[in-house]
Each structure stands twice: as structure tokens, then as C-alpha cells.
Amino acid sequence: MQKRLVPFVVAALSVIAAAVRVEAHAFLVRAEPRVGSKVNKVPTEVRVWFSETVQASVSSIRVFNESGKQVDKKDTHSDRANRAVICVSLIPALTPGSYKVVWRVTSADTHVTSGNFHFQIVP
């Protein structure tokens, strides 16, 4: 049975493999400040690395403090050296507390992914 099926399965997989593109859904790879981290030094920006190139013009990173006030400068932009990285600047002198980062990105193949994470500034 297996001997009869193997050539056809291999052929089908080869067709699919030949069609593989260089684009896909963009998943978060890492962030700075790191996801769920506690930092002593007050960050001046939030930087997120994705698994794919993202379209910065239709992507966003927003940062909120514990009372829900937006504390970023609404200037989401991509890193010129790496289009899979987008950043947003933070307002000066953030105080200790928990901050929520909400991201939504569109990858080069137009798929949209979103997510959120927290980081804390500790004294």
C-alpha cells in the first residue's frame, strides 16, 4: 500500500514546495522592552521585530499606561535597515508602572496580525 502511495504524495508535496513564496503572516519574534519584562531604565521607544517584512504605513504600535492613557508619540515607523522591524517613540519621562503595547501589522502579502503585551518600569 505504502509503495503505491509514496510517488503521488511526493509529487503533490513537490508541487506545493515549488509554490512557496517569501511572504507569510507576520509573527512577533521579539520586542524591546522584552515581552513581559521589568526594566529599570525608562525606554524612549518600543521596537518590535517580526518574522516578515511589514508595511509600516498600515501598521501600528500603541502604548498605554495603567490608566489607559496613550503614551506613545503616534509615530509608528519601520527601521530603515530592517523592514521587519517597526518602532514607536514614547513620551519623555515615563513613570514607574505597567505599560501595555498593542500592535497590529500588515505583512507584505497583506495578511493582518495583531497582539499585545505588557512591560513594567520599576524604580
Added chain:
Amino acid sequence: MKFSDATQVLILLAIALALADRASGHGFAGARFLPATLSTDDPFVNDELSLPTVSTIETAEGRETAIAVDIAKRITPNLGIELGEEFIDLNPKHEHEASGFGNLELSAKYQFFTSAEHEAIFSLGTEVEIGGTGQQRVGADSFSTWIPAFFFGKGLGDLPDTLSLLRPAAVTGLVGVAIPTSASTRNGDGEIERNPNVLQYGFALEYSLIYLQEQVKDVGLSAPFDRLIPLVEFSFETPLNRGQSGQSTGTINPGVIWSSKYVQFGVEAVVPINERTGHSVGVIGQLHFYLDDLFPRSLGRPLFGYR
């Protein structure tokens, strides 16, 4: 006109690939990515190809091995159809080995509720196993069976901060009833077999390390561990009438799914819940393709209503 087994496989794969040329495959509810599960159907509508799904288990009658292919295609963003076929090899303890195709399975599913905030998905669907399209020597029924079902998926991403380490967990599952179009049939020995309605239900408990790394806490996992989703699937069937009420069968399947850009690979142990189901631990493995990322501008889009 008769086709050989190999020719039938070729024809089915050709159909599958032809359909794939217009098909996609990720299940998202907000920030939650739900993988395609191996033993219980998932709740989302998408463009996906499982090729192959291979399973084997020792039952009371002997070893049963199946190689299956399933392809799903979105018609609209919330409505999809699915085509499935499997090649079965039976190796009975006291009879000759038999192999052949099972009945063709067609289904439609409508995803009627999606909450990004609560990472929840609800769907309704109907599957029909088309009688007479498979070979009786491997147990394919001569009659059709309809299986209307309710599907659900829920991520725990909305838990409070104090329970943040539980946020990567999610559950998906289904409840349905298999309704045969013939209440009884005569088997090859001339005996009458009664065909009961069967309650089908199951669920999968998942803990996504992808979600943990992306949304909760970067614990420093690196490839390939940062793309793993450990899970346990529970799959049960309980006849409801025609002299077989309550004779449940089922399996508990612990395993893991690894999800990459374009494909996922899953493997699970298949643990029978009772003697009626099986005598030893089996195994199921699946290679699954995300057609939406493989073919984002053609097959990976719904036929209508793409935004």
C-alpha cells in the same frame, strides 16, 4: 469503467491540487492563532491542506492504518467547504489483509461568530460521508451519513494579569450527531446490521508557546521550541439508539504541533479509552499546509468577499 487504487489516488490528488489553486490556512481570533488539530475538526473557516494525515491503531479486530488527505477552501471569508478522502489498510488477526478507499467526505462550515477581544470562534457545519464511494472491504458504508455539528474555539487571553501564565491556553472542539440515511443494512454474510445515530464530540486543550513568547512573557525560547503548541485532544463517539445506546468509544491523544511559516507538523499518541476502542496505543501524524501563506494572491483567498 474501473480505476486502479493508484489511479484513484492520482485523480483525488489532482482534484485537491486543482481546488488548491484557488484556496488558505490560518485560524486567528484576534491575537490568538489556533492551529489545525489532528483528531478533532477545528472551528475556523480557511484554506488549508492536510497531506497526509497518517494514523495507525490496534483494535479488537486487528491493526487499522489510514492515510488521509483533506482540503478546505473558503467560498467567502466565513463560509468554506472541505473535501476529504482516506486510504485504509486493514490487517485483521484471523483474515486476509484488505486495503482500499473509504467513502468520500464533503462538508461545509459557516463561522458565524468571531470575537477578537475574547479570542472566541463559533461555527456551524454539516458533513456528509457519501455512501458507496468507498470500498466495502475496508468497511465503507453503502449508505450516506450526515453529520451536522457545532464547533467552538476559545483562547484564554482575556484572563486577568494574576493568571497571565494561563493566557497561552486555549480550547477548541465540536459536538455533532452522525445520522445515517439507512437505519439498517445487510452485510456480506446476509446478516442485518443496525446503524444508529451517533453523538460525536471532542475537544482539544492547547498551550501555545507561540502565544507565551509573543503576548505574555519572553522566556527566551529559541527555534524550534518557540513554535511549539503542546496539546491533548479528546475524541469520543456514543451511539444513541438501535440497540447500541451508550456503547461509547473514544481516544485521548496527547501530542505536539510545530507551526512554521507555511506548514505545521503534528504528532499525537492515540490512547483508547476502553477495550471497545482499541487494545494498544496508536499514533497519528499530520503534515498541514497553510495555503493562505503559500498562495496569498490566488488560492489563499476566499472566492468571494475578500477584503
